[in-house]
Amino acid sequence: MKTCLNCQKEYPNKREASKFCSDKCRVAYNRKHPKKAPVSELQMQVLYNAVLELVGKSGRIEEKPAIASKTTYQPIITQQLPQVAIQAITHKYLEDKQEVTNADEHKSWLKRLNDDTRLSDEQKDVILKSRL
Numbered sequence: 001m002k003t004c005l006n007c008q009k010e011y012p013n014k015r016e017a018s019k020f021c022s023d024k025c026r027v028a029y030n031r032k033h034p035k036k037a038p039v040s041e042l043q044m045q046v047l048y049n050a051v052l053e054l055v056g057k058s059g060r061i062e063e064k065p066a067i068a069s070k071t072t073y074q075p076i077i078t079q080q081l082p083q084v085a086i087q088a089i090t091h092k093y094l095e096d097k098q099e100v101t102n103a104d105e106h107k108s109w110l111k112r113l114n115d116d117t118r119l120s121d122e123q124k125d126v127i128l129k130s131r132l
């Protein structure tokens with residue numbers, strides 16, 4: 001005889017590994033004791049995106065000094081992104097790069113990277129020279 005983990009009643013031991021008297025008890029027990037699932041890749045991506053969004057909101061935008069030409073005005077994000085955000089952006093670019101199949105797609109990928117105000121020129125250079 002074994003004791004059911006859920007209802008504590010004794011039951012005939014059918015299998016060595018069994019812990020519950022019935023499927024009902026197994027389901028009930030597992031519901032009360034949920035296992036922590038490992039974080040999936042998708043959940044990780046969602047997390048990254050949330051971090052990026054938060055960081056984007058907290059980045060202060062300053063105007064350039066008045067001497068700067070009006071036509072070249074661009075907002076400057078003065079706050080450096082945390083390393084994890086940079087890595088996420090870098091990874092995304094490298095992933096996208098893998099999906100590039102022709103010159104046009106490569107051009108638009110390159111333009112997107114060059115126009116990305118979240119990254120410094122050095123960081124863009126790293127992305128250009130890296131592979132996944």
Ligand SMILES: [Zn+2]
Pocket residue numbers: 004005006007008009020021022025
């Ligand atoms: Zn039971």
